[in-house]
Amino acid sequence: MKKFLTGLAGLVLLLLIAVVGLSWHPALADVEQAQQSSFSVEQINKGAILAGIGNCAACHTVKGGGEFAGGLAVVTPFGRIYSSNITPDPATGIGRWSQEAFKRALHEGVRQDGANLFPAFPYTYFAHIKDDDVAVLYAYFMTRPLIKSVSPKNTLPFPLNVRALQTVWKWLYFDKTPLLPDVTKSEEWNRGRYLAEGVAHCAACHTPRNSLGGERKNASYAGAAIDGWYSPALTSANPALVMWSETEIYAYLRYGKTQLHGVAIGPMAEVVHTGLAKATDADVHALATYFSDLNGATKIVQNALAINTIVAKVTAQSSQVSNLYSDHGAALYVAACASCHSNSAASMNLSRPELGFSSTLFAPNPDNFLQVILYGIGRKEGSSAMMMPGFDAALTNTDIVQMAAYLRRSRTTQPPWLNLENDIVAMRRAHQP
Ligand code: HEC
Ligand code: HEC
Ligand code: HEC
Missing domain, CATH: 1.10.760 (Cytochrome Bc1 Complex; Chain D, domain 2)
Known part of the structure; x- marks a missing residue:
């Protein structure tokens, strides 16, 4: 019996070492604080639009606090996870991060020092952001005002607070399959999907999660309860009296109000009025095209x-x-x-x-x-x-x-x-x- 227990303990230890070992990512070196002049105005403006569509401000700014200075609690069933300061302050923000480190955070959910980030930061979607778009986001964030601010400590209990163990979560739920264009669909549809599944992370609120916080397979956009609100299904399961057509979705995402479905409220009002407000009309139409295909409205002639x-x-x-x-x-x-x-x-x-x-x-x-x-x-x-x-x-x-x-x-x-x-x-x- 004793032998067996020692063996078991050894096995568990080995497994833990394997997890920690496999989760190891190198720390990336500090770089000199980027000069404003190293980015073009065009890059910065494009970055501003994407940061809007990604609604980075919604999670990285507390009410009354400095923009992007972090410290907002993302409330999860496991505890509170505080967003980071993503202003270019060298000591408390990301001012010393190279573009490579920034890209690794968005694409892999790994911090500059090599530690895993929690998926309360929607990197599982940001992983789909193209390198060019990561570059303009970097230009935008590196040219924001510097704000000194340290976020409060997370309230996750042990062992959930161990960042190395996030590697196991990533094995289970982080789908890294690249989003290849679907050639059977229009360019507009593909643009809509690229935004929705990537920087706009619509599924983060509209897809239900399992008890470990992973997206439920086969339940994409099936509707989900989030923090006192409900994000309705965006599929054909949406119970509206009149199906959400391209016109209605466009009106909803652009103006926050529609004739046949009512208005955007709560977290969705923020998505519309602070996030998507920066998007071009073409991009809002692209999103509407994608979602009116997802729910089947395009196949039905609504006269x-x-x-x-x-x-x-x-x-x-x-x-x-x-x-x-x-x-x-x-x-x-x-x-x-x-x-x-x-x-x-x-x-x-x-x-x-x-x-x-x-x-x-x-x-x-x-x-x-x-x-x-x-x-x-x-x-x-x-x-x-x-x-x-x-x-x-x-x-x-x-x-x-x-x-x-x-x-x-x-x-x-x-x-x-x-x-x-x-x-x-x-x-x-x-x-x-
Ligand atoms: C749903 C909320 C949410 C949204 C939206 C969001 N973030 Fe975050 N972000 C977080 C949280 C929470 C953390 C901290 C995660 C952790 O500590 O593991 C974080 C961490 C980060 C980090 C790592 C910083 C560090 O010092 O560790 C970067 C970089 C980042 N976010 C950039 C962005 C960008 C760029 C956007 C918009 C495209 C964005 N975030 C949108 C919640 C969010
Ligand atoms: C003083 C006028 C007023 C009264 C009284 C009022 N409402 Fe409203 N309600 C509004 C307006 C105006 C809106 C739309 C707000 C907007 O678009 O910003 C609204 C919106 C709503 C919505 C959301 C509709 C949507 O777009 O999905 C619901 C639900 C609702 N009201 C229910 C009620 C109920 C139930 C009561 C009674 C307890 C009530 N309201 C009383 C003015 C009122
Ligand atoms: C932060 C969470 C969150 C994100 C991100 C989000 N939504 Fe929502 N969404 C909601 C909530 C909550 C509602 C319900 C609010 C209401 O009834 O006004 C909603 C409502 C909607 C509705 C109306 C559905 C109905 O039946 O009334 C549509 C359409 C929609 N969202 C599309 C999107 C799209 C497209 C995106 C990505 C660009 C997106 N949402 C991103 C939370 C979110």
Whole structure:
């Protein structure tokens, strides 16, 4: 028995040594701080656009802090991982990193000193960024203002905090297969895919993950819960009443609002209004082309007449409320919401958002709906000209449960949301300072 245990311990030790050995990456040497003049204005401008599409600022800037100075907590089920300072400050940022070190971080998830980075940094997508694009990103970051700032320590428990062990995660979940152009598709589609699967990392929020934080195989873009929000499926499984066409996706990604699906809120509002806002129209169209093919909308001819019929049907039901006296949810809706939301004509009044088209009501997960009802929609989300008040203080949990049930039942054919009360309690708790 003793022999066996010694043997087992030896084996485990050997395995650990193998993991650490195989995970070894050389430290890359410090370089002289790059001169502004070593980059062209054109390079820097291109880099700014890509950094926008990659939404680097969303994770690398804390509210009220210096741009790209890091320190923002990415909350994972395993603990908090703080983003790094990626300004060119030589001591606390990446000012001493060579372009090679920067590229290795984006392509392999390895720090300048050779340690593994955690996949809270979406390098598994950035791995697809072409070398030319890495070069312009480098030019952009090396010419940002220097900010001295050290990020807080991560709160991952042992052994999850051991960076060497990330090598095992990489074996399991880091797919390094290069993204070769699909010659059966248009150039625009290929551009859309390149952006989506690479720097824009759309799947990071829209693809569900397994218990180890790896993307679930065969569930690409199937929809996922993230940090109090729900990123809907971008496949044919999307439950919207009218399929997301190229036109609708373009409008959503460009302006954050659509006729037939509602507005972009929460983390997606940030993707649209701070991230993609820097992208060219051609690139936003390319993304829309890729995703309207992914969900199958391009294969279906959606004629205007059919859509008008749906709009007429939805708006006809919009202001009709039956059972007002026996259904507490319906009565609350009329009292608290209908003054702003009901439509009565056969066409929609866009300044009265039609809930019969709101994605929040159709999703399998109620989080987006609850976020809106509890905390409203601010000026930076949705359409800039409109705001929606939050009902956090005005409505009880039971009120919300009943109103949500009423709206879901009367406007969609989706099954009821279960255990809604627990979700409301959890969301209210998460919002407490
Ligand atoms: C979803 C959040 C997120 C986004 C988006 C993001 N990062 Fe990060 N990044 C992180 C986190 C978290 C870390 C720290 C990871 C760690 O410590 O293992 C990090 C680390 C890095 C590092 C390593 C720095 C160091 O000192 O170790 C670089 C370089 C970097 N990011 C560049 C970028 C660039 C460029 C973009 C945009 C194209 C970007 N990041 C977008 C979260 C993000
Ligand atoms: C004072 C007017 C007002 C009231 C009252 C109001 N809303 Fe809104 N609501 C809005 C506006 C305006 C928007 C769109 C905000 C934007 O685009 O930035 C909106 C958006 C929404 C959305 C998101 C729609 C989408 O695009 O997906 C939902 C869901 C919603 N409201 C539900 C409700 C519910 C439920 C109530 C009642 C508890 C309510 N609202 C009460 C004005 C209101
Ligand atoms: C940081 C997380 C995050 C990233 C990155 C992200 N999304 Fe989203 N997305 C969300 C969330 C959350 C929602 C739901 C918000 C809402 O209802 O307004 C959403 C909603 C959407 C919707 C509307 C779906 C529906 O049924 O209402 C589309 C389309 C979409 N995203 C496309 C994209 C594309 C394309 C990208 C990459 C360019 C992307 N998203 C990147 C989080 C993200």
